[in-house]
Amino acid sequence: MALPTMVSTAQLHTLLEQDDLVLLDSRFYLNDLEKGRKVYQQGHIPGALFVDLHHQLAGTETAFTGRHPLPEPDALAQTLASLGINNNSQVVVYDDMGGAMAARAWWMLVQQGIEVYVLNGGFGAWQKQGLPIEMGVNQPAPTEFRIKVSYPWLVTEEDVVANFEADRFQLLDARAEDRFNGMNETMDPVAGHIPGAINRPFMNNLNAEGLMKSPERLQTEWGALLQHIEKPIVYYCGSGVTACHNVLAMNYAGLEAKHVYVGSWSQWAKRMQRMMQEHSI
Incomplete structure (x- = not known):
């Protein structure tokens, strides 16, 4: 069965009004762990929620792990619920590095059976098209539903x-x-x-x-x-x-x-x- 992969800026623009859409801004910079949140606040695609790759999409690094180990399944389940993601959600993730950061979120979510896509070209492509941008911080609508998280891949x-x-x-x-x-x-x-x-x-x-x-x-x-x-x-x-x-x-x-x-x-x-x-x- 083919996995969902990419959406274009035009496709995302038409999806913005969908009630089941959860749009995630996953911009991340290894040399400045706070920069992603800062640039999100300075401008993002309307309705987007910031997701922190270093803290929400990774566990704690130890002397025996890599830099970004996977979070414990219960921790990811809690993160997904806090973002309002359930089994019926349609998720789109973007960054500003050609999908290099967004792909981590995509890989983690798609193996949970979530319909998730990466925005082709990311925030830069959205800006280039002259599409709407908003500032500030959007508040998620958490769900009580908990996805049963595992990492089979x-x-x-x-x-x-x-x-x-x-x-x-x-x-x-x-x-x-x-x-x-x-x-x-x-x-x-x-x-x-x-x-x-x-x-x-x-x-x-x-x-x-x-x-x-x-x-x-x-x-x-x-x-x-x-x-x-x-x-x-x-x-x-x-x-x-x-x-x-x-x-x-x-x-x-x-x-x-x-x-x-x-x-x-x-x-x-x-x-x-x-x-x-x-x-x-």
């Missing part, structure tokens, strides 16, 4: 370790090519990539205007990359965020993709650092 660190012997899946890294190759690593304590992984930077899913490439173009590009791989693909990145953009792009192209190693390189680098420290003793 989650791949864990233990799964990745076991795969070195089991060889059940192929890892695919969404980070930029230089970081994949161990260069210009400024975020994690160890540079490089997980052994055996291949690379497809998520930015390659976008055209020059910051829109998702056409399904046909994506199908051709992804098909060329994966043509000799017969195993299922598990997607990862730096912290389990932009990997979701590759999953989104694959589904937009009509190709099957679901599983994400959420700990990603930020968790794996901590593992490598611990191993190096143990061997140096």
Whole structure:
């Protein structure tokens, strides 16, 4: 069954008056955790609610997790209820990075059976079309209904370790090519990539205007990359965020993709650092 993926600015504009629409602004900046909320208050698509990727769509980072572990199922269920999301909601998520941040929310919600889409081109495309923008903070209409949250598409660190012997899946890294190759690593304590992984930077899913490439173009590009791989693909990145953009792009192209190693390189680098420290003793 095909997953919902993208809507255009024109499509969203026609949806704004729907009672079951929940519009989420998921703008997020790793170097300034408060900026997303600030830019939301300065201007957003009418009716949008701000959702905080770092605090609402992620759990607490520890010495043994990646930067953005998934929240506990009960915590996400509470967040969804506080935003007014139930099984009948139609959710649209946007950001200002070509869907790189919005895709995390999409991936988390779509596996709950929620009808959720990413706005193609995000806030920038909406502004470019000269469509309405409002300021301030919208208040959600919470629901008492609780979605039973689970993460069937989650791949864990233990799964990745076991795969070195089991060889059940192929890892695919969404980070930029230089970081994949161990260069210009400024975020994690160890540079490089997980052994055996291949690379497809998520930015390659976008055209020059910051829109998702056409399904046909994506199908051709992804098909060329994966043509000799017969195993299922598990997607990862730096912290389990932009990997979701590759999953989104694959589904937009009509190709099957679901599983994400959420700990990603930020968790794996901590593992490598611990191993190096143990061997140096």
